[in-house]
Amino acid sequence: MYNGRTDLVEHVSHFNQRMVVHSRNEVLMCKVFPSSLGPVVMRWFDGLREDSISSFKELTKAFGAHFVTCSKIPRPLDSLLSMAIWEGETLKTYSDRYWEMFNEIDGDFDDVVIRTFKVGLPAEHDLRKYLTRKPIRSMRRLMDRIDEYKQVEEDQQ
Structure with missing residues (x-):
């Protein structure tokens, strides 16, 4: 469950791994993704405008843009x-x-x-x-x- 405080890139990567057999089914990916979100992040997801997301790539991009401060930056x-x-x-x-x-x-x-x-x-x-x-x-x-x-x-x- 993503709580809004851990590395979002890692979360999306783990989600993609779990869903690898369904990765070509964009609709399913978008529908299942919210099940990996905690309560705080679900509020963000529920606040998305209807029809504002047309692909899983767009969903993860919006997710990343909103929770950008949670991205773990690799060390140099x-x-x-x-x-x-x-x-x-x-x-x-x-x-x-x-x-x-x-x-x-x-x-x-x-x-x-x-x-x-x-x-x-x-x-x-x-x-x-x-x-x-x-x-x-x-x-x-x-x-x-x-x-x-x-x-x-x-x-x-």
């Missing part, structure tokens, strides 16, 4: 550049913060992401030394390597 890539492990912070906590920030960025920047993660580690950190000696080219490999070092870190505590 440079948000990752300021990420660094804090003194006394575990690799697990740092990587959790890093991946949370990474997930809020649009685009395919794997090479930059891999480098900024490494640079965020202190020069004396074993994982940074490893990543410097043996550069990694894929996110999957980076995540696997982080998991290995997190396990070592946890075993030492």
Whole structure:
């Protein structure tokens, strides 16, 4: 249910996923869409002028225009550049913060992401030394390597 406070793009995307088998049926899409709206948003929907919407695309455009302040704006890539492990912070906590920030960025920047993660580690950190000696080219490999070092870190505590 969309309550008027969460990301509207995400809501429409989830609605489209649920309705994928009916996506070519514009009338049905428009009729079912209100069932995904909470009370506050239903007041907006009920206030639409009759015959003012002629397609699902128009409905989602009007929805987006009205609730534009609820759109979640992706973070810029440079948000990752300021990420660094804090003194006394575990690799697990740092990587959790890093991946949370990474997930809020649009685009395919794997090479930059891999480098900024490494640079965020202190020069004396074993994982940074490893990543410097043996550069990694894929996110999957980076995540696997982080998991290995997190396990070592946890075993030492």
